[in-house]
Amino acid sequence: MADHEITEYERKRLENIKRNDEMLAALKIQSRINDLSTVNKRQRTESKSYKKSPTKNLKPETPVVLRRSLRTRGVPPDAISACGLKDDYDETRVSKILKLNFSPVKKVSPRAPVPLAMRDAYTSDDALDQKLIQTISGFSKKFQLSENNKFPCDLVKGVEKNEDFEAPKVRKMASGSVKVEALKLEPKNIARVVPGRIMDVRFFPTADVTMVAVGNKFGNIGFWNVDIENDDGNGIYMYCPHSGPISGIVIDPFAMSKMFSSCYDGFIRLMDVEKEVFDLIYSSEHSVYSISQSPHDTKSLYFSEGYGGINMWDLKAGKSLSSWNLHDNRINTIDFNSENSNILATSSTDGTACIWDLRHMNADKPKSLSTVCHKRAVHSAYFSPSGRFLATTSVDDRIALSTGENYEDTSMVYHDNQTGRWISTFRGKWGWDDSYVFIGNMKRGVDIISVAGKKIVSTLRSELISAIPCRFDAHPCKVGMLAGATSGGQVYIWSL
DNA sequence: ATGACAATTATTACG
DNA sequence: CGTAATCCATTGTCAT
Secondary structure (H helix, E strand, C coil): CCCCCCCHHHHHHHHHHHHHHHHHHHHHHHHHHHHHCCCCCCCCCCCHHHCCCCCCCCCCCCCCCCCCHHHHHCCCCCHHHHHCCCCCCCHHHHHHHHHCCCCCCCCCCCCCCCCEEHHHHECCCCCCHHHHHHHHHHHHHHHHHCCCCCCHHHCCCCCCCCCCCCCCCCCCCCCCCCCHHHCEEEEEEEEECCCCCEEEEEECCCCCCCEEEEEECCCCEEEEECCCCCCCCCCEEEECCCCCCEEEEEECCCCCCEEEEEECCCEEEEEECCCCEEEEEEECCCCEEEEECCCCCCCEEEEEECCCEEEEEECCCCEEEEEEECCCCCEEEEEECCCCCCEEEEEECCCEEEEEEHHHCCCCCCCCCEEEECCCCEEEEEECCCCCCEEEEECCCEEEEEECCCCCEEEEEECCCCCCCCCCCCCCEECCCCCEEEEECCCCCEEEEECCCCEEEEEECCCCCCCCEEEEEECCCCCCCEEEEECCCEEEEEEC
């Protein structure tokens, strides 16, 4: 037999196949571990997150000094140990939990479809989580006890003078025009909050404390209280309430002690600071790709699932009120029009963004009010603060700005959106009025698109930025405060 | 048409 | 300081 010389191409291909198989196998094993982890008791005595002497690997001369990074230094780089899923569950924590009179459950994995004690999900070595809990319940209580017309963000109208929170409420963002040149990034407003890729970043909707929550690819949720300067701790707290990439975070401005998070693992949890648990709200076979709440109706939750489905979930009843199949592929964002909360926009990998009217959605596959068509996947569709514009971002390297009666008047702005595999997709986000959209670029800057000029008018740049900021949040109460999050777990906060 | 596969990309931990 | 390892995105291309 003539022996076949293996061509370079074939060799490479075989290698790839082998690698992929190994990777798949590893993923499967991991998910098995997650499923079985109630019984699984693998423990390694020396988990990296408990190592004492942190090795400084930030070049001292570089200006890229992540604020108070020493403490986060110990956070292990890889997903699994970061989440404590497989190898860093320690007995001391179990006994602490038992002492604290939590139900004597065995180890609870974030994948188990049950509530998860916050302390159980806390991933740092010291017990500073209580401090976070105090902070959050502090400002959320303050808000609840204050007079009825004193809500966070000065944002209320139409609130009745009773204690009943059923009263119609409207969330009004702090608005105003910003001179974009005035936005500054200071070293103290930089921190690494979690390891790995950040999928979503969100400010707490209060002016009392500057605090962000981020969710990463590994299922961690990190908090950063930016106001904490130099007392014990660095204002950074990390939990692992999920077993996969966190697709969205929602904080109801009228109940800030409760925070929703959705995950590719199909779970939606509610962090309830009063009960000190990550409650289980919803669990599914399918991935949950986005989550949103109507500004009017905070009794229900909207989220997208699988390949094009949307659910309207009643929080009180704990069941789905409606579900629709709106797209041919995954829905990446859901956003409500702040001026008319019957109107919502979805963006989808099927290449379209659609605007829907909740009053006309009876069929399983309803007809959209209007559709913005792109040539490739659409990764976000957000209404402007006034609701008059819709900004969609697509991998076809376009940002569409749509306006008019039915948003039929669309103009396209070119923007390089080729983020590749390691960077979370870009999403053009509105600032504090209808004039600007903020979006990251591949050169570690933040492009600012002017709606009037239909082009990039400015770019935020800084030597302090060590990675590409890809996910953003504009502070709902503080005009000019913008948080950007990277694939390396850092958060940058620009402010006036 | 459908499906499998390669190439692409940036960040970081580690040697 | 260079480099291996990351690995639930996306798309075009080539095979079936």
